[in-house]
Amino acid sequence: MANTDIFTTFNTADIVPNQEEVITRALFSNNDGNLTTFFTSSTEAQRQSGYYYVNAYNVNPLFNSSAEVQFAVAYGHVNGSGSMTLQDNDTALMATKATYAQYRAMLLDPTATKFQFDNASGIATDANAIYVVNIARSRYREKMDAGNWSLPLSGSNGIFTFIDNSGKKFSDTNGLSGNVFKVGVGDLKLGTENEADFQQATDPITGEGYGLFYADRGIVVLNAKAIGSKVGIIPNQTIYTPDGSKVISGSLSGSAIQASEQFNHYRLLSSIQTGYNGIISDFQARRTENVSTQHFFVRATNREFNYSNNPTYVNTDGTFVESTFNTDPQTFITTIGLLNDSNEMIAVAKTSQPIVKSFDKEVLIKVKLSF
Secondary structure, eight states, rough: OOOOOOOOOOOOGGGGEEEEHEEEEEOOOOOEEOOOOOOOOOOTTTTTGGGTTTEEEOTTTTTTTTTOEEEEEEEEETTTTSSOOOOTTTTOOOHHHHHHHHHOOOOOOOOOSSSSETTSSSOOOESSHHHHHHOHHHHHHHHHHHTSSSSSEEEEEEEEEEEESSSOOOOOOOOEEEEEEEEEEEOOOTTTTSSSSEESSSTTTTOOBBEEEOOOOOOEEEEHHHHHHOOEEEEEEEEEETTTTEEEEETTTOOOOOSSSSOOOOHHHHHHSOOGOOOOOEEOEEEEEEEEEEEEEEEOOOBSOOSSSGGGGGGTSOOOGGGGGSSSSSSEEEEEEETTTTOEEEHHHHEEEEEEEEEOEEEEEEEEEEO
16 A cells, blocks of 8 residues: 655654764855955944954945955064053054053963964064954955965065975865964965975064964964064055055065054955956965754655646546656656654755666655754
């Protein structure tokens, strides 16, 4: 006798729960793995937050309502250099000092007073000035994918690509242990099966390390002194700030002047967005996350689901519209619904194409539910 039920109960063996998968995806908006255009908001830049950081958008927020923040750039100095001091202005915000203190509290041990980067001899060396590239939380979600990001910086010395030294490329299980990695000049070797080429962790002139990468926080901290020595002078750029328009130029190391706001964070953004000598900048990055999954094995035996309750399946007198179905009824499986114990639909899966089902055919479909 044929089974005419419209649903069936899973056996215990048909459900495989509590599976974990590592998923990597492109980091930027629209599922893009690289970002070649970098826009700022003049309205946003003129707010008080403009003293502390600048947001970079994928499209111009002035003309496109779908513009989304991709990352923010900040500059910090342990003593407040690069921003106005209280000696010069009683209402000074000391933005660079506040920025340094903020990221120090967020990323370092409570006893640490300064960021440290290994010098050429591998000895941790204090850094007074830092740049921070802070990926938007909605972009990296769980964490950035170590070994799969590269940031080009350009200046008078040329264009240099910075990566981390995790050594990862195709597998999340390979590479150094821990979640903090060194930043240095290198090449991801995209389009090849070769490992990423981490070439240089310290600046040959200053002897100081270039930076650190905090994968779980989506943050790259750069040593302003070493980066400036390597990259050189940035192209001139007019920016809009809470203090009005201002032209920034000079070394990527940043200005230490304290009589007025220097807006050093725009120096790094200028180095990112303006490829020197016409070279197009290309910030590449991916994110990774652990996804919980359950696998359901949906079985339709030869005597199940061979009839349809679609009104077009039969005539008004109850006979089949398709006369051949009198001896060989068939259906076409296109959709699978997962119901809870209260018969409430909780998930729907679609097949890539209709699957023929009849008395001489059995069907087994694996459904993966990720959450």
